[in-house]
Each structure stands twice: as structure tokens, then as C-alpha cells.
């Protein structure tokens with residue numbers, strides 16, 4: 119007879135920020151919850167993504183701001199101190215504090231690699247090769263996140279490229295760092311490592327950076343990267359690379375480049391390839407689809423959930439945690455045979471994923487955006503009034519730093535008079551973002567926004583200037599533009 123099956127109400131696969139939050143909600147609802155983790159409790163975000171990257175960037179960005187402020191002479195960056203700060207902010211890659219949190223929340227932790235083995239069944243293979251079988255009375259939540267998606271370069275393994283993991287955890291500054299990609303990881307890591315002492319070359323296949331963000335914002339970042347010394351090459355792809363004493367890169371324009379390290383920041387792939395999805399009739403290796411309650415469709419019995427990066431609705435920690443709160447509530451209410459409210463903005467429906475996903479790019483300048491961009495509106499055929507304002511003109515920006523450069527754009531629904539999207543680019547705009555998120559999710563009418571008076575002199579004054587500009591000159595965006 120094989121080992122007995124351990125039975126729980128809920129099995130959560132993956133203890134990243136998203137899995138932790140699903141488990142927190144189901145355990146708080148009184149459901150016996152187990153979480154399975156193959157590496158470190160806390161996931162990618164805590165050790166190789168958000169936390170270490172922002173810990174590298176915060177000193178770098180503060181240093182740049184201080185340099186531009188009259189009366190402050192910050193001296194050179196203490197690179198070793200920045201790396202030690204990064205190590206502390208990543209908890210020294212030690213997950214004991216997170217494990218204590220799980221214990222306090224009453225969640226059982228099992229370490230190992232989990233795979234589905236049939237409806238409501240999960241098998242866990244531990245580091246010792248032993249297998250444990252789990253059964254879920256109510257739900258299995260797949261929160262396995264994502265991994266770097268690497269380009270199909272010949273001889274990739276021999277190149278030993280950096281991915282986001284090495285870029286966030288490296289203990290030595292490479293003199294020459296080549297970065298492939300023009301997305302958020304590439305831009306943030308190029309910003310950090312250039313300031314920490316690398317000569318960064320950024321190879322971008324598109325004609326601009328950050329293809330999913332407003333072009334004006336991406337262009338401000340591109341200008342600033344160039345000014346900081348980054349060799350930014352747009353419309354350029356890597357056609358071949360070899361590693362000998364250094365890395366030799368052949369580019370699409372025929373040029374050859376040498377670097378000490380090569381960072382491939384070319385997007386993410388969902389971690390579904392070794393998850394036993396085929397045992398429940400699903401295809402391994404691709405995104406795990408879900409509906410607005412985060413239930414995987416096409417699996418009888420509504421017991422399988424996909425939450426966080428693995429469903430690719432929004433590859434962001436905060437949005438994944440939002441999804442987790444909703445999925446946890448759905449699981450708990452289904453377990454109590456309570457009906458689900460599938461209406462928009464209800465406790466069981468992830469409406470914000472579709473209309474208000476906030477994101478901050480931590481570079482110099484920052485970009486903070488939520489809701490639709492002009493390109494999104496055109497793609498969706500949504501009519502929008504587009505309003506731009508030069509952030510550098512508001513009094514709060516003058517106070518913020520003397521040579522402030524920035525710009526803001528909002529998109530308004532002309533029929534309803536509500537906000538559809540906002541993008542702010544400039545130093546210190548990250549903390550402006552929640553005001554726009556409130557306006558979109560609260561569907562606050564323009565007439566009421568006029569009564570939300572921004573304090574003087576702050577960057578928030580841009581709201582008033584945007585409203586005035588809209589009153590006087592709004593440019594309508596018609597579908598297809």
C-alpha cells in the first residue's frame with residue numbers, strides 16, 4: 119500500500135506573494151490550507167525581482183536627485199553599501215521570516231515541487247526525491263508565477279547569460295554590461311547598473327523603449343538613459359553571441375560588441391510546463407487561463423484556480439495580490455455553498471484587471487501609469503479625450519527640483535466624463551498614481567474632480583492643470599488613431 123494521502127481543504131501551489139495571499143484568505147476563512155513551495159517562501163518578488171531591484175534603484179535615483187539639488191553634494195555612490203542594502207532588502211535570500219508568517223497565519227508549509235495528478239489531487243516531490251500525495255476538498259490554487267523567457271539564440275547555455283535573477287542578485291559590477299530588451303526589466307536594470315559603474319549597452323529591437331507605455335514617457339526615459347551614459351541602440355537585434363574571455367555579440371547591423379556580461383530581459387513565461395496540467399485535460403507550458411473569479415474554465419467542478427503571473431492578466435505583484443484576495447474569497451464562499459456575485463466590482467470579480475492596473479517604472483524619471491494608454495484606446499476603438507500637460511510647469515515641480523522634466527497625460531471618456539487612463543512621467547510621480555487609480559475605479563465624474571483641490575506646491579497640482587487644459591483644449595481621440 120502506498121503512502122496515505124494528506125487531505126486539506128485548500129492546496130496552494132507556489133508561495134510567492136500571490137500564493138501567500140490566497141492562503142491567507144482561505145486560512146482566515148477557517149479552511150485547512152497547505153501551501154507548497156519549491157524554492158523560497160516569498161517567491162520571485164522577494165528575492166530576485168521587486169525587492170532587490172528597487173533596493174538597487176532607490177539609492178541610485180536618490181543620488182541622481184541629490185546631485186541636481188542646490189546645496190547638496192552627495193559625493194560618489196558607495197557601491198558596496200548599495201549592494202549590502204540590496205542584500206538586506208532581500209532578507210539575505212533567507213525565507214525564515216516568511217515561514218514564521220505562514221505559521222502565525224495557521225498555514226501548513228510543504229517544501230517541494232508540486233504537480234497535479236488528477237482532479238483535486240497534487241503530488242509533491244521533495245528535495246530527497248520522496249513523493250507526498252495531497253488531496254483538496256475544495257480547491258487547488260495554482261500560483262506558480264513566471265520565469266524569464268529567453269530568445270532562441272544558438273549556444274545559449276554556453277553564454278551563461280544573466281537573467282533577471284542575476285541582474286538583481288549580482289555581487290560584482292561588470293565593467294561592460296550588454297542588455298537585450300526594451301521592457302521594464304531592461305530599463306530598470308540598465309538604470310541601476312549604469313549608475314553602479316557598468317558601461318551599459320541597451321539593445322532594443324523596437325524603435326522605442328517600453329512598448330506598452332505612452333511613447334512620450336518612454337522617450338523621456340530614453341533621453342535620460344542616454345544622458346547617464348547608456349549606449350542605447352534602438353531597432354537593433356542580437357543575431358549571435360559567443361562567450362570566450364568575454365561575451366562577443368553580433369548585432370543586426372553587422373556591428374560586433376564585446377561585454378563582460380549579457381543580460382537577457384526579454385519577457386516572462388508562465389511556470390506551467392512541469393505542473394501535471396495534462397492530468398486534468400489542460401495543455402502544459404502555456405498561460406493558465408481563468409475567468410474573472412480566477413477559476414480555470416473547462417475543468418469540471420470549479421476547484422482549479424489560476425492566480426498571479428501564471429494567468430498573465432497582469433504581471434505585477436500588487437495586481438496578483440488583488441487577484442489572490444478575490445480568489446481566496448471565492449474559494450471560501452464556494453466552500454460554504456454561498457452564491458457568487460459575478461457583477462463588476464463585486465467581492466468575487468476581478469474587475470480592476472480589465473480597467474485599472476497601476477504600474478510604476480522606477481527609472482529616472484519614473485513613469486506611473488494606470489488604465490488605458492492612447493494606443494490601448496485606439497486598439498479597443500474607445501473614444502477618448504486626450505489631455506497633456508507639461509509637469510515641469512507646476513509650482514510643485516519647481517520646488518521638487520530646479521530642472522524638473524516631466525509630462526502628464528490623461529484620457530477621459532467623453533460620454534461619461536470619467537477618467538479612462540493616466541500616465542505621469544517625472545521624478546516623484548510614483549506617489550501620484552493612486553489618485554488616478556481612485557478616479558478610475560471610483561468612476562469620479564469630472565465635475566466632482568474640480569472639487570478635489572491639490573495642495574500647493576505639490577506635483578498633484580498637475581490634476582488641476584489637466585482639468586483646465588481639458589476645459590480649454592481637449593483633443594478627442596477617435597478609434598484607429
Ligand SMILES: Cc1cc2nc3c(=O)[nH]c(=O)nc-3n(C[C@H](O)[C@H](O)[C@H](O)COP(=O)(O)OP(=O)(O)OC[C@H]3O[C@@H](n4cnc5c(N)ncnc54)[C@H](O)[C@@H]3O)c2cc1C
Nearest residue numbers: 132134136156161162167168232262263426427433434435
Ligand atoms: C526584475 C523584476 C522586477 C520586478 N519588479 C516589480 C515591481 O517593482 N513591482 C511589481 O508589482 N512587480 C514587479 N515584478 C513582477 C513581480 O515579480 C511578479 O508579478 C510577482 O512576483 C508575481 O508573483 P507570483 O506569486 O504570481 O509569482 P512568483 O513570485 O514567481 O512566485 C511563484 C512561486 O511559486 C513557486 N513554484 C513554481 N512552480 C512550483 C511548483 N510546481 N511547485 C511548488 N512551487 C512552485 C516558485 O518557486 C515561486 O516561489 C518584477 C519582476 C521582475 C522579473
Ligand SMILES: NC(=O)c1ccc[n+]([C@@H]2O[C@H](COP(=O)([O-])OP(=O)(O)OC[C@H]3O[C@@H](n4cnc5c(N)ncnc54)[C@H](O)[C@@H]3O)[C@@H](O)[C@H]2O)c1
Nearest residue numbers: 269299300301302303304323383384385433434478479480
Ligand atoms: N516596476 C515594475 O512594475 C516592474 C519591473 C520589472 C518587471 N515587471 C514585470 O515583469 C514583466 C516582465 O518584464 P520584462 O521587461 O522581462 O518583459 P517585457 O515584456 O516588459 O519586455 C520584454 C522586452 O524584450 C523584448 N524582446 C522579447 N523577445 C525578444 C527577442 N527575442 N529579442 C530581442 N528582444 C526581445 C521585447 O520586445 C520587449 O522590449 C513585466 O510585464 C512587468 O509587469 C514590473
